[in-house]
Amino acid sequence: MKAQTENKLKKAIFPSETVLISRDHARITQRATYAAVSVAVILVVIKLGAYLVTGSVAMLSALIDSALDVAASLINVFAVRTALTPADREHRFGHGKAEPLAGLGQAAFITGSALFLAVESIRLLWVPQPVENGALGIGVMGVSTMLTLALVYYQRGVIRKTGSLAISADSLHYTGDVLVNLGVIAAIGLSTLGGWTLADPLFALGIAAYILWTAWQIIFRSLDQLMDRELPEEKRAQITQLALSHPEVLDFHDLRTRAAGQNIFIQFHLGVDGQLSLYRAHRIGKEVEAKVLNIFPQAEIIIHQDPIDKDKEDSLG
Template sequence: MFANALNDRISRVAAANIGVALAVVSLKYVAYLVSGSVALFSDALESIVNVMTALTAYFAIRMSAKPPDSDHPFGHSKAEFLAAMFEGAMIAVAAVLILIKAYSSLTEGETLEQSFLGLGINSVATIINAGWAWALIKWGTDWRSPALIADGHHLFTDVITSVGVIIGLSLAILTGWSFLDPLIAAIVAVNILGMGYRIATDSMSRLMDQAASPEIEARIRGAIEANGVGAVQAHDIRTRQAGRALFIEFHLVVPGSMTVDEAHAICDRLEDSIEKNIEGSEVVIHVEPEYKAKPEDSGAVPL
C-alpha cells in the first residue's frame, strides 16, 4: 500500500514537471524573440530538452512502478536509469545545436533588440527553474527516484548557465561588445555537454548493478549486528541498485545444532529490520553451517 502511494506521488510530480518545463521554455523563447540574443536562444534550446526529458522521465517512472511479472520477476525499476541516459543524450544534441547557432552568429553578426526586456523575462524563468530544481532533488532523494534526481540536477545546471547568460549578456549590452553574446552561448554549450556526459555515465554505471552507497551499506551491517542474535556471522554481503529498489543478499552462518525453525526465525527478524530501515530494499539470505564461517578480515560481520 505504501509503495503504491509513493509511486502515485512520484508520478504526479513527474507530470507536474512537464507543465513547469513547458512554462519555462515558453518564457525563455519569448525572451529570445524580443531580444534576438543567441545566448538567450541557447538557454531556450536547453529548456526544450527539459520538456523532452520531462516527458521521458514521466513515462519511465510509470513503467518502473509496474509490479513484477513473469517476464520481469525483479520488476521494472531500471526504466528510470534508461530515462536518465536518454536525458544525457538529448543534452548532447542540444549542445551541438547551440554551437552551430553560436558559430553562425559569430560569422554573420547579429543585432540585439530590447535586450533588457529579454533578460527580465529570462530571469523570471530562471527563478522558477531554481525553485523547481531544488524541489525535484529533495523529493527524488527522499523517494529514491533516479529520474527525479537526474531532472533536478539537470535543471540546477540550467539555472547556473542561465545566471551566467544573464551576467554575460548584461556585460555585452553595457560594453557594446556584441561578440560576447555568441561566445557565452558556446560556453553554455560546452558546459551542458559535460553535464550530459556525467548523467549518461552515472546511469550506465547504475544499469550495470552499481552497489549501494557506503552509508547504506553501513546501515545494512548495523541492522545485521543488532538483529542477528543467535547466528555466528554474516558474510559476502552484496547489494545492487535498480531504480528505487535495492537488492541485498548475504550468507548467514548459524550453529550446526540449530533447527531450521530457529534459523528461519533469525532470517525473518533480519529481513524485517533491514527492509524497515532501508526503504525499497529486498533481502535474500543464504543460511550456512559453522564450518562455512570466514575470517573477520574478509569483511564478515561477527554476531
C-alpha cells in the same frame, strides 16, 4: 490433492506480484514528473517570446535547452510510469531499469542540444550580432530562474524520499538550467549595457560545455544501474553492520547489492549456530531483514543461513 499440489507448484514458479515501490513513493514520483513537464512548457513559451524580441543567441540557447527539457521530461513521465509497474511473471525483478534507460534518453537529448548550441555560438563569434531589448530578456530570464529553482527544490525533496534515478537526472539538468539562465542574464547585460557583443556567443559556448558535462554525468549514473553496479561502499558497510548487530548472527559474507530505479536488491549469507532449529534460524533471518528494511524500505532482500559449529568455534577460541 492433485489440485493442491498444482496450486503450490504454481505459487512457487509464479509468486504473487511483489509491490517493490510503496504507493506513497509512486504518487510522489509521478507528481514530480508532471511538475517538470508543466514548468518546462511554461519556460519554452516565455523564452520563445523573449528570443523573438531580443535575437540573443544566449537566449536561443536557453530556449533550445527548455524545448529539450520538455522532451526529456515527457520521456521521464512514461519511464517512471513503467518503472512503478509491479513485478509480473515476465519481469520478476520489476521494471525499475526503465529509469536508467530514460536517463540515457535524456542524456542523448541534452548532448544534441549542447552540440547544436556550440556550433551556433562559434558561428556568431565570427559574425557577432547585437542584442535588442535587453531589459525584457533579462526580466524573462529572471522569471525563468525563479520557476526553475522552485522545481529543483521540489525535485530534491522527492529524491530524498524515493531515490528515483529518473527524477535525479531530471533535477540534475534543471539545476544546470539555473546556471544557464544566470549565464544568459550576464551575456545579455554585458552585450546591451556594456557594449560587448562577443559576450553573447561566448557565454552561450560556456553554457554548451556545461550542458555537455551534465549529460555525461547522467550517462555514467544510468550505466551504473544498467550494469548492476554495487551500492556505494558506505551503504554496504551499513548493511553489514546491521546484520552483525544481531546477537545470534555469528558470521556475515557474500553480500551482493544492486539498484534498478527506486528498487534495491540485497542478498547475503548469515552464519548461525548449527544446533538451532530451522524455525529459529528462519526467525533470525527475518529479524535481520527487518533491521535492513528499516533503513532501506525499498529493498528486496534474499538471505541464506549457513550452519556454524559454535561448540567447535568456542573450543578453538
